Amino acid sequence: MSKKRGLSLDEKREKMLEIFYESQNFFLLKELEKLGPKKGVISQSVKDVVQSLVDDDLVAKDKIGTSVYFWSLPSCAGNQLRNVHRKLESDLQSGKKQLAELVDQCDNLKKGREESDEREEALGELKAIELKHKELKDEMGQYADNDPAAFEEMKKAIEVAHAAANRWTDNIFTLRQWCSNNFPEAKEQLEHMYKEVGITDDFDYLELPTVLPATVRNQMAEGNSEGM
Numbered sequence: 001m002s003k004k005r006g007l008s009l010d011e012k013r014e015k016m017l018e019i020f021y022e023s024q025n026f027f028l029l030k031e032l033e034k035l036g037p038k039k040g041v042i043s044q045s046v047k048d049v050v051q052s053l054v055d056d057d058l059v060a061k062d063k064i065g066t067s068v069y070f071w072s073l074p075s076c077a078g079n080q081l082r083n084v085h086r087k088l089e090s091d092l093q094s095g096k097k098q099l100a101e102l103v104d105q106c107d108n109l110k111k112g113r114e115e116s117d118e119r120e121e122a123l124g125e126l127k128a129i130e131l132k133h134k135e136l137k138d139e140m141g142q143y144a145d146n147d148p149a150a151f152e153e154m155k156k157a158i159e160v161a162h163a164a165a166n167r168w169t170d171n172i173f174t175l176r177q178w179c180s181n182n183f184p185e186a187k188e189q190l191e192h193m194y195k196e197v198g199i200t201d202d203f204d205y206l207e208l209p210t211v212l213p214a215t216v217r218n219q220m221a222e223g224n225s226e227g228m
Contacts, residue, residue: 012049015039020072
């Protein structure tokens with residue numbers, strides 16, 4: 001034999017409402033927990049089912065003295081359904097009104113946008129202007145290297161890098177002098193090691209170069225080649 005299927009939540013709610021409608025009486029929770037199994041609703045789930053009915057205003061709940069009573073009459077359910085129906089009707093009318101307003105707005109926006117030779121010509125001119133704007137914007141980007149602010153930032157960055165390079169050069173000279181003073185017998189080995197790491201006889205401090213933006217340098221180079 002197949003196992004009997006348990007009731008769904010909606011079915012449990014219907015069964016519990018039957019208890020109220022059939023008796024039209026007031027109940028304590030513990031009384032409902034005893035009556036529930038007779039309708040196929042296990043006592044452990046009665047509390048949650050009843051509370052869901054209370055939340056949906058299908059069952060009334062009130063505290064009288066120290067006890068909490070639950071009740072529901074068919075007329076209460078009818079009133080609740082009528083309230084829901086009125087709300088849905090109100091929402092429907094509101095939705096229809098909003099739809100009509102949107103249709104009117106759409107019609108108003110279409111005015112003056114009918115297909116015509118003048119409109120096609122205006123759209124063509126607009127597209128040409130947008131294309132020209134993009135070309136000018138791209139051309140301006142090519143001259144970014146000549147921007148005074150960008151040039152100044154580049155100068156500052158070069159000065160910082162130049163100072164750092166010479167600071168390390170000074171540290172290397174100091175280290176070489178210290179090695180020479182403390183290990184005079186290893187002079188040849190030290191010189192060999194210096195050359196291996198790139199410290200040759202022409203190793204010296206760097207001079208700060210004259211910096212020009214790339215575009216300016218290119219323009220100068222083109223000018224020089226034309227004058228030759």
